[in-house]
């Protein structure tokens with residue numbers, strides 16, 4: 001049976017008890033009032049990890065997730081965007097709207113190779 005922390009509704013008594021998962025209340029052994037089961041508290045920073053390789057049990061942290069996203073972004077802007085920018089099936093307006101290209105003061109068209117937040 002799992003352990004739960006119960007807190008008394010009347011006094012400040014708290015106790016950790018083995019209880020059935022369905023048992024949400026208990027009786028306070030100090031004052032006899034109703035005790036309410038507490039939600040499990042997270043101690044310290046709860047780092048979210050994701051198992052990348054379950055065989056090797058390799059886990060990576062959440063900031064690596066954004067690193068991967070950044071890498072994907074990089075690929076998109078370095079490889080995909082130049083293709084899209086040169087694709088004649090897209091109108092110039094569409095290319096501008098999507099931020100694939102930009103036009104400088106001399107009316108020269110340039111292709112963006114970085115995501116907007118890196119420019």
Ligand SMILES: [Zn+2]
Nearest residue numbers: 008011028031
């Ligand atoms: Zn009590």
